[in-house]
Amino acid sequence: xxxxxxxxxxxxxxxxxxxxxxxxxxxxxxxxxxxxxxxxxxxxxxxxxxxxxxxxxxxxxxxxxxxxxxxxxxxxxxxxxxxxxxxxxxxxxxxxxxxxxxxxxxxxxxxxxxxxxxxxxxxxxxxxxxxxxxxxxxxxxxxxxxxxxxxxxxxxxxxxxxxxxxxxxxxxxxxxxxxxxxxxxxxxxxxxxxxxxxxxxxxxxxxxxxxxxxxxxxxxxxxx
Amino acid sequence: xxxxxxxxxxxxxxxxxxxxxxxxxxxxxxxxxxxxxxxxxxxxxxxxxxxxxxxxxxxxxxxxxxxxxxxxxxxxxxxxxxxxxxxxxxxxxxxxxxxxxxxxxxxxxxxxxxxxxxxxxxxxxxxxxxxxxxxxxxxxxxxxxxxxxxxxxxxxxxxxxxxxxxxxxxxxxxxxxxxxxxxxxxxxx
Numbered sequence: 001x002x003x004x005x006x007x008x009x010x011x012x013x014x015x016x017x018x019x020x021x022x023x024x025x026x027x028x029x030x031x032x033x034x035x036x037x038x039x040x041x042x043x044x045x046x047x048x049x050x051x052x053x054x055x056x057x058x059x060x061x062x063x064x065x066x067x068x069x070x071x072x073x074x075x076x077x078x079x080x081x082x083x084x085x086x087x088x089x090x091x092x093x094x095x096x097x098x099x100x101x102x103x104x105x106x107x108x109x110x111x112x113x114x115x116x117x118x119x120x121x122x123x124x125x126x127x128x129x130x131x132x133x134x135x136x137x138x139x140x141x142x143x144x145x146x147x148x149x150x151x152x153x154x155x156x157x158x159x160x161x162x163x164x165x166x167x168x169x170x171x172x173x174x175x176x177x178x179x180x181x182x183x184x185x186x187x188x189x190x191x192x193x194x195x196x197x198x199x200x201x202x203x204x205x206x207x208x209x210x211x212x213x214x215x216x217x218x219x220x221x222x223x224x
Numbered sequence: 225x226x227x228x229x230x231x232x233x234x235x236x237x238x239x240x241x242x243x244x245x246x247x248x249x250x251x252x253x254x255x256x257x258x259x260x261x262x263x264x265x266x267x268x269x270x271x272x273x274x275x276x277x278x279x280x281x282x283x284x285x286x287x288x289x290x291x292x293x294x295x296x297x298x299x300x301x302x303x304x305x306x307x308x309x310x311x312x313x314x315x316x317x318x319x320x321x322x323x324x325x326x327x328x329x330x331x332x333x334x335x336x337x338x339x340x341x342x343x344x345x346x347x348x349x350x351x352x353x354x355x356x357x358x359x360x361x362x363x364x365x366x367x368x369x370x371x372x373x374x375x376x377x378x379x380x381x382x383x384x385x386x387x388x389x390x391x392x393x394x395x396x397x398x399x400x401x402x403x404x405x406x407x408x409x410x411x412x413x
Contacts, residue, residue, distance in 0.1 A: 058287040065248040065321050066283045096364040097357075100324025101287060107320045137317075137357065144316040 009046040010181045012036055013084040017054045017091040017102035024124045026053070028156050028170075029090035032120060035174035036086070045182055050084075052077045054101050061101065064108040078109055086118045086181040089142070090154075093125035093133045098141075106141060112199050116189035118180030119147040120173045122154040131155050146197065148185055150176040231269045231396045239400070241265050242304035243276035246311035246322025247344075250280045253378045254344050258310035260384040261342065264392035265306060269400065277301055279321050286324045294328065302333045305403040309362065310342040313350045317357045318343065332366030338402035339367035340395070342374040351375045368402040371395050 014033050018025030029051075037047040054061065060074040070078075081087065091102035119142055121134040134153035142149045152173040160166045243262040247254035255278060266274040277297045285291035301307065311318040318341075341358035343350070354373035362369050376387070 059284070062284045062287055066280070094327040095323070095329070095361060097323065097361060100320050100322070100327045102320075103314075103317070103323055104287075104320030107314045111315075140357075141315055141317065 009048045010040060010085045011083055012047050012049050012086045012088070012177075012181070013080055014049060014051045015054065015081070015087060015089045015102075015105070016051065017099045017105070018124075019055055019092065019099075019101075021055075023092070024156065024161075025090045025092045025122070026051075028122050028124055028154060029088050031167075032088050032090075032122060032154060032170050032174055032177075035170050036088070036120075036177050039171070039174050040178045040181070043178060043182060045178070050080050052080060054105050057105075058101055061104050061108060065104060070108075074108070077105075078113060081109070081117075082113055084117060085186070086120075086177050087114070087147070088120045088122060088177070089138070090122035090124070091138070093123050093130040096130055097133060097137050098123065103141065106145065109145075111145065112197060113145075114142075115146045115194075115197055116186035117147050118150060118177055118185065120150045120152070120154065120177050122156075122173075124156045126158065128157045128159070131157070148180055150180065152176055231400055232271070239269050239272040239305045239403070240303055241269070241272050241274045241306045241308070242301055243274070243308045243310065244301055244322075244325075245276060245278045245280070246309065246319045246325070248280060248283045248319065248321045250278075252280075252312065253381050253384075254310045254312050254342075255280070256381060257342060257344060257376055257384045257388070258308055260388035261308045261310075261340075261392065264385075264388040265308070265396055265399070267389075268392050268396045269306075275300065279325055282325070283321055286321060286328075294325070297325070298328060298333070302329070302337075304334075304337050306399045307334065307337050307339040307367065308342060309339055309358075310344065311358070313343050313345040313353060316350050317353050318361070323361070326361065326365060329365065332364075334362065334365040334367035336403065337367045338399040339365075339369050340371060340374065340399065341369065342376065344376050344378050346378055348375075348377065368405060370398040370402040 014029045016026045016029050033049050040047045057073045060071040063069045064074055091098040121138045123134045134155055150173055154173055156166055241262050243258040245255045245258045262274040266272050277300055282294055282297055285294050311322045339362045341354050341362055343354040343358055354375045359369050359373050
């Protein structure tokens with residue numbers, strides 16, 4: 001019997017708000033992405049990994065906040081997320097919350113870009129006292145964005161990096177992500193129930209309403 | 225016109241009232257309400273001076289750590305005895321721009337400052353966001369937050385001045401007492 005081959009690889013996108021290179025935030029996200037790819041392989045699925053480093057597009061995020069100008073770099077990042085089958089969203093903790101860069105990025109994205117998409121939340125901090133930032137503060141933001149957020153959130157303080165328990169949690173989150181991605185949940189929501197979600201005009205590049213914004217006339221009309 | 229009570233400020237020096245506006249858009253209703261509140265507080269607290277930091281003008285530089293003009297704004301905020309921090313409601317919480325600005329502070333910069341978080345919303349749905357998300361941020365910065373945070377509907381813009389006058393009348397003494405206390409919530413661990 002031949003093994004059926006998966007035609008489409010699963011597209012995994014890492015969003016990292018780490019400010020240094022390398023950063024512990026990116027390290028946690030990468031470790032999770034690698035384990036997700038490995039676990040997907042054991043499910044006979046291939047995974048492609050794209051990385052959005054917010055540090056590299058901070059000026060684009062600022063511009064979008066102030067002027068609503070969507071630069072090509074920001075448009076590209078939003079496009080990659082729009083095509084994602086799964087997302088790992090990782091931020092350092094500042095002032096007991098996700099960084100302003102991280103939240104600003106998700107503030108400038110359209111409200112309905114990520115509906116139903118599987119997301120693993122990850123945060124890194126200098127102290128264990130911020131362990132609940134992912135669940136207390138990031139999870140509500142992603143609830144607003146209506147993502148399918150994995151039950152296991154990841155957090156790493158300095159002492160966690162040498163603790164095998166972190167890898168255990170990473171594996172747990174990675175498997176949740178694989179199962180959610182391969183279920184096709186987000187795609188099925190789009191296909192079967194898209195109209196039942198609240199949308200605003202222009203909020204999903206035309207997918208939010210039954211008109212095609214991607215024509216010359218509509219591009220002109222929407223200033224795109 | 226309500227009869228105004230006067231509250232004595234700190235005596236030897238002027239009580240500094242600062243409005244911090246976290247809306248990236250110029251002349252926003254967030255800015256309008258912040259201005260109403262600092263003016264109203266300025267009227268009822270004798271010997272006070274008011275100023276504001278509007279992140280609109282700083283926005284492109286907030287994420288650039290080398291921008292000195294942002295450092296000046298941070299110092300102005302840190303110098304406040306009473307700080308009004310106003311933000312629009314973005315995706316169910318305060319704005320990322322405001323957070324990016326506050327992220328640039330060192331550890332517990334607002335010890336000795338009494339702060340009031342103000343969230344403007346388009347609909348009442350996010351009323352609790354101010355106390356669930358916004359107040360804890362100010363506490364983490366070391367500020368005392370002696371009153372419940374304000375959640376105000378943008379559509380009430382015509383009543384901002386009256387609202388601010390009434391609120392200042394009833395809450396100025398709490399803010400003054402907290403700023404004089406010079407203590408802040410304990411940090412555990």
